[in-house]
Amino acid sequence: MQKNQKNLLIIDDEGSITKGLHELLNEIADKIFIASNGQEALDLLKKHPIHCIVSDIMMPQMDGVQLIKKVRESNNNVPFIFYTGIGNQELMLEASKYGAFDFLNKPNLIGLEECVARGLQTGIGEDPAAQANHDENISEYKKLLEQISKKKS
Amino acid sequence: MAEHKYKTEVALDGKDAQLKIYNNQFFCILLDLDTTHYSALEVLRYIRLTSPQVKIVLTIKDKETYHQMGLSEADLFRFGVSELLIGPYSMGQLKTSIEGNNPFGSWKTFKKNDLEYDDESEFQLSDDKFTRINIKEFYCGNTAIFDFYLRLTPNKYLKILYQGDSFSASRLKHYKDDKKVEFLYFKTKDRGLYINFINDTLSKMISKKSVPVQKKLDLTKNLVEKYVEEINVSGLQPQLLNEGKKICNNVYKMIQVNTDLYKVLRAFQEEEPNTYPHIFLTTIFAGVICKNTDWVGSSVAEKISFACMLHNIGLMKLPESIRLKNINDLNLEQKILYKEHTYHGVQMLKNYREISEGTRQIVYQHHELINGEGYPMGLTNIKIYPPAKIVALASYFAEFIQQLRCTPLIGLNKFIPNEKISGGFDPAYIRALVLGFTK
Numbered sequence: 001m002q003k004n005q006k007n008l009l010i011i012d013d014e015g016s017i018t019k020g021l022h023e024l025l026n027e028i029a030d031k032i033f034i035a036s037n038g039q040e041a042l043d044l045l046k047k048h049p050i051h052c053i054v055s056d057i058m059m060p061q062m063d064g065v066q067l068i069k070k071v072r073e074s075n076n077n078v079p080f081i082f083y084t085g086i087g088n089q090e091l092m093l094e095a096s097k098y099g100a101f102d103f104l105n106k107p108n109l110i111g112l113e114e115c116v117a118r119g120l121q122t123g124i125g126e127d128p129a130a131q132a133n134h135d136e137n138i139s140e141y142k143k144l145l146e147q148i149s150k151k152k153s
Numbered sequence: 154m155a156e157h158k159y160k161t162e163v164a165l166d167g168k169d170a171q172l173k174i175y176n177n178q179f180f181c182i183l184l185d186l187d188t189t190h191y192s193a194l195e196v197l198r199y200i201r202l203t204s205p206q207v208k209i210v211l212t213i214k215d216k217e218t219y220h221q222m223g224l225s226e227a228d229l230f231r232f233g234v235s236e237l238l239i240g241p242y243s244m245g246q247l248k249t250s251i252e253g254n255n256p257f258g259s260w261k262t263f264k265k266n267d268l269e270y271d272d273e274s275e276f277q278l279s280d281d282k283f284t285r286i287n288i289k290e291f292y293c294g295n296t297a298i299f300d301f302y303l304r305l306t307p308n309k310y311l312k313i314l315y316q317g318d319s320f321s322a323s324r325l326k327h328y329k330d331d332k333k334v335e336f337l338y339f340k341t342k343d344r345g346l347y348i349n350f351i352n353d354t355l356s357k358m359i360s361k362k363s364v365p366v367q368k369k370l371d372l373t374k375n376l377v378e379k380y381v382e383e384i385n386v387s388g389l390q391p392q393l394l395n396e397g398k399k400i401c402n403n404v405y406k407m408i409q410v411n412t413d414l415y416k417v418l419r420a421f422q423e424e425e426p427n428t429y430p431h432i433f434l435t436t437i438f439a440g441v442i443c444k445n446t447d448w449v450g451s452s453v454a455e456k457i458s459f460a461c462m463l464h465n466i467g468l469m470k471l472p473e474s475i476r477l478k479n480i481n482d483l484n485l486e487q488k489i490l491y492k493e494h495t496y497h498g499v500q501m502l503k504n505y506r507e508i509s510e511g512t513r514q515i516v517y518q519h520h521e522l523i524n525g526e527g528y529p530m531g532l533t534n535i536k537i538y539p540p541a542k543i544v545a546l547a548s549y550f551a552e553f554i555q556q557l558r559c560t561p562l563i564g565l566n567k568f569i570p571n572e573k574i575s576g577g578f579d580p581a582y583i584r585a586l587v588l589g590f591t592k
Contacts, residue, residue, distance in 0.1 A: 020202050077535060084510060085231060089503050092510055093517060099536030103510035107233035108205035110509070111452040118448050141580070141587040145565055148419070148590050 005030040006120040007048060011041045011055040011067070021054060021112075028117050038062025042070060050078055051123030052101075052116060057084045057091045065094040072098045079119040083109055159251075167191025171199050174207075181208040181251050186218055194232060201233040210236045210250045257349035257392055260298040266317040274312045275305070283310070284344050284382065285336040288329050290375045293320050298350050299343040303334055310338060344383045345393070351376045352399045359406050366411045370437075373407065376400060377433040380462065385469060394507040401436075401458035405451060408440040415590050423560050434551035435544070436461040438561075441589030442543050442582050449543075457540045459508075460515035464544055467498030467516070479556070492528045495520055515541045519548055522577030534579070546578045546586065562590060 008029035012018045018034045025032060033048060035041035037059060044050065053071075057064035068080050079101035084092055092103055101122065102115045154161045162177060164170035167188045174182070174196075182200060186193045193211065200209060211234040213219055219229065229237060236250040283302065293301075293314075301314035313328070314320070328334040339347065355372055358364045380400060383393060408414060418441070421429065439461045443454040468476045471494060475487050483491055499517040502508045518541035521527040523534035527545070537545075553574075554564035565587060569575055575583060 016198070020198060024202050087504075089510065089513065092514070093499065096514055096518065096538065097530055097532075097536075099532065100538065102538070103514050105510050107201045107231065109201070110205045111450075111456075112205075114450055114452070141584040142569060144584070144587045144591060145562075145569060148562065148587075 004124060006052070006124055007031045007033065007050050008116065008120060009033045009035060009041060009044060009050045009053045009055075011035045011038070011053065011059070013037060013056070013059050017056070025054070025113065025116055028113055029120060038064075038067040038070075041067060045071065045074075045076065045078075052079050052081065052119035054081045054083070054112070054116060054119075056106075057082045057095060058088045063091060065091050065098075068095055068098040068100065079122050081112075081115055081119055083112075167193070167196045170196050174200055174204060179204070179207050181210060183210050183212055183247075183251075186211060186213045186222075197232050197234065208235045208251070209233060210238055210247075212238045212240065212242075214240050257345040257396065258353075260346045260350050263296065263298060263317055265296045265319065266315065276302070276310045276312060277308060278310050280304075280308055282341055283338040284341045284347075284379070285338050286375065286379075288325070288334055288337050290371050291325065291337055292351065292354065292372060292375075294350075294354065295320055298346055299339055302338040303328070304336065304338055313337075341386070344379055345387075345396075348376060348379055348383060348393075348396050351379075352396055352403065355403045356399070356406075359403055360410050366407075366414055366417045369407055369411070370414075370417055373400075373404060373437075374429055374433045376403075377436065377462065378430055381430070381432055384463075384466070389466075389501070389505060389508075391505075391507055394505065397459055397462050398455065398507070400462065401455045404436055404440050404458050405443075405454050408437070408444050414441075419560065419562055419590055421554075421561050427555055427558060431548075431551050431555060432462060432465065434555070435464065435548045438550055438586060438589075439543050439547035442547060442585040445585035445588040446543070446582065449540075453511075453540060456509055456511045457515065457543055460512045460519070460540070460544055461547065463498070463502065463508075463512070464516050464519045464548060465494065465498070466501055467494035467496065470494070470497040470501070492520070495529050511538075511540060514538050515544050517541075519544045521545060523579055524577050526577060542579045543582055546582050549574075549578070550586065565590070 006029050008025060008031070010018050010021050010025070010032060012021070013036050015036070018036070022032055022034065029052075033044050033050065035044055039062060041053070041055070055064050055067065064080075064082050071078065071080075077099070080095070081102045081104065082092060082095055082100050083104040083106050085106040096103075101119050104110065104112055104115065162173050162179070164173050168191045170184070170188070171191060184193050184196060188196060197209065197211075200207060211229060216239055219225075226237060238247060238250050283304070285304070297314040297316055297318045297320055299316045300312055302310040302312050305311055351372060355369065355376065359369060377400065380393075380397060387393060418437070421434075436458055439457050440454065443449040443457055449457070471490060475483060475491050478487075480488060480491055495517050499513050502513045502516060515538065517529070518532070518538050521530065521532045521537045521541060522545065523537065523542065525531050525533040550561075550564065550568060553568055554561055557564060557567065569583065569587075
């Protein structure tokens, strides 16, 4: 496997959706894994490094909340992007407890590509916002503030 | 369609349609359910994956057609249809499906009065039927879009401008300077028209360098105030939600386009503390953070901006004795109730197709702090939805300077060194906020 290869996992019990998402996200991720249910997803997560997950929240047997809970229990903070239709919004609130990366609406999935690209970056540890040294940031904005105050006076 | 000034492309089958959608950008797609050579449902799926924002009007011969396919109306909406048009339908119905029914936009068809009137008539009308607007912030273009009044005494009004009258700047100046009038009044039922009118005006003036940024901001502030008032009275009507999205779009463009905005931001509240309402300040500060944050694109920025406008909507569910007070002035029991406003908010926004799940989550998480001391869930940094961190900072900082009755610059100088407070927020976003005050 190449260094910094970005692996994406798509989970949905509807084959037509995973197929469509695969086509759409093919150029953003280096490798895409498909799972049709939560258990398959957990198995794939054990076997492969996954840097971002795109998942339906409502699935038979194991829904998105149960899945993210299990993933977090294994100390895996992989970014989860959930999508939902109207009517499953309570599940989205539940999912947020476990730190979901983003939430999108079916059927439009507006902003999905942008969101997956950033999710993969975060998952692989290249997210500039996540990497920034907080102390450096604080001293930088203190300096900025001093500059503004000086200019003003 | 061409006769009605629409620019159209025609596709004769589903395959041709997909090709045209691939090569062009459309505002709206009229798709017939009987489409062949790639069915309508296949084309629908293709559109939703490739052009998610486009409006899709699905035309259907009659209800039997989709019932025979084993589909319900709900299924079609679930597949991504924006509007259903079941035959036979008129041109008017088709146009309404394409453009939406927009009574707020009815001011556009008002005719200008040929004669100029300067008569003033007194009316005995209840105060609760009126909305006021500061005369300094008043803007009505060349023609009055509805009647305007002065308030003489409680429940007594003087009509000074009739709908369709030419707007006379000198007359307004006379009221402002000679008669020392502070507020103009219009009927609350016209507030939707006003919101639509100002939204339209703003979108036209936002990129114009000849219009001072301060004027654009004042108009936006006024618009946001009236918008919130209207939501509080009328609730979350779909049309009002669309106006909210237009406001967000205007705010986004204003922050992106006006490079000298920082000068005005520095002077916020300099002359008069607490001039600006909390929601307006939150929306502007969040917009500034978005502009200075690399990963935030226009769709995320608009989602954030919309959440800013709605972030405190859950407070409406709380009694006035709690909602109108500062949280620090509440007792323990009241504080617990107050903190439920995020949950009330997210529940109120449920089941609105116009409100994205992301916006709802921001409303739910806008009091979460990265040190885990926030609410409702006490999430820590990595678990907080990133756009919610931006709104949390913007909202906190707006409240902070309002309480101190100071300018944002003075506020930042107090906020940043206080690590007990600023430690609750992502330093990257604090930095992005500070950058908003630099050239």
